[in-house]
Amino acid sequence: EVQMVQSGAVVKKPGESLRISCKGSGYNFPIYWINWVRQMPGKGLEWMGRIDPSDSYTDYSPSFQGHVTISVDKAISTAYLQWSRLQASDTAMYYCVRPRLHGDNGALDYWGPGSLLTVSS
Amino acid sequence: DIQMTQSPSSLSASVGDRVTITCQASQYINNYLNWYHQKAGKAPQLLIYDASNLETGVPSRFSGSGSGTDFTFTISSLQPEDIGTYYCQQYDNIPFTFGGGTKVEIK
Numbered sequence: 001e002v003q004m005v006q007s008g009a010v011v012k013k014p015g016e017s018l019r020i021s022c023k024g025s026g027y028n029f030p031i032y033w034i035n036w037v038r039q040m041p042g043k044g045l046e047w048m049g050r051i052d053p054s055d056s057y058t059d060y061s062p063s064f065q066g067h068v069t070i071s072v073d074k075a076i077s078t079a080y081l082q083w084s085r086l087q088a089s090d091t092a093m094y095y096c097v098r099p100r101l102h103g104d105n106g107a108l109d110y111w112g113p114g115s116l117l118t119v120s121s
Numbered sequence: 122d123i124q125m126t127q128s129p130s131s132l133s134a135s136v137g138d139r140v141t142i143t144c145q146a147s148q149y150i151n152n153y154l155n156w157y158h159q160k161a162g163k164a165p166q167l168l169i170y171d172a173s174n175l176e177t178g179v180p181s182r183f184s185g186s187g188s189g190t191d192f193t194f195t196i197s198s199l200q201p202e203d204i205g206t207y208y209c210q211q212y213d214n215i216p217f218t219f220g221g222g223t224k225v226e227i228k
Contacts, residue, residue, distance in 0.1 A: 035217075045157075045165065045208055047217040061216035062122070095164055100176075106212020107155050107171070111164035 002026040004096050004112035011118045012086050019082040020115045022096030029077040030054045031102040036070060036081050039114075040092045048094075051079060086119045093117075123147050123211050127220030133228045140196040142223045144209035149189055153213040156185055156194045159222075160205040168207075169194065201227055 007021045022034060035050040049060035053074045060070070069082040079096060093114040100109035124147035134140050144154065152172040157165040167176050169185035172192055182197045196203055204227055209220040 044206075044222045045159075045210070045219040047210075047219065049216075059215045063216070100167065100170060106153065106210070106217050107167060108157070108165075108210070109167045109170075109176070111166070114164055 002098065002110045004098060004110055006094075006096055006112040006115045009116040009118070011120065013121055014086055014088055014119055016086050016119075017082070017084050018086060018117070019080050020094060020117070021078050021080050022112055022115075023076070023078045024098060024110075025077060027098070028102075030074050032098050033104070034070075034072065034079040035097045035099070035108055036068075036079075037095045037097055037108070038064075038092050039095065048081070053077075053079065086117075088119050088121075090117060091119050122216055123150060123214050123218050125209055125211055125218050125220040127209055127223055129223060130221060131224040131226070133226045134199050135228045136199055136201060138199045140199050140203075140225065142194040142207055142209075144187075144192045144194070144220050146190045146192075146211055146213075150211045150213035152188045153211055154185075154187065154192050155210045155212065156183075157208045157210065158203070158205055159208065165208065196225075199225075199227070 005023045030053045033050045036048040038046045048064045051058045051070045053072045072079045096112045097108040098110040099105040100107040126145045154172045156169040159165040173185045206222045
């Protein structure tokens, strides 16, 4: 069974750094991209970017480029989303998602439960 | 970025009603269009991929059609468990983009 297990809810202060994680299991981790999707409170879905675990190649949405970093450790089947300086506007639920097919595919099929980030002074 | 315009933003219908949601892309996206359902407090679920293909395990009352720039999502007979928000999403170009969502309620 494919599972995406995400790190838990976290509360941080503005200016702090953070890395959240997403561990994939039940499938051949290196051959499926991992996507990250943001959902701000009461709002819609926003695609942030994705990473190819086989070679760590990344694509970012221009809206998030430079503000977050997506990385992966394929040895432990885990992808990461990282901030160096959090802002209050980063408060949101963050989902990691595996596509339906391996390779370059955008049908987002296996969603993690989400990691809730609250940034508040 | 490709803009995805979804309508309506909300609707209220009775159990058994036929429900239709539309999604228009700002440029040609072939059939690289997916539909998702999100229940309150839960992660989204993929229902339809590549405009018209039903994901495994998804009830047949859900369907999708369209190609190019104009797409339609239909629930043939609305059920109580169908409440929530529906999103379209294109993956023809990076960045992938979602429509604004359609909130479906039971009348």
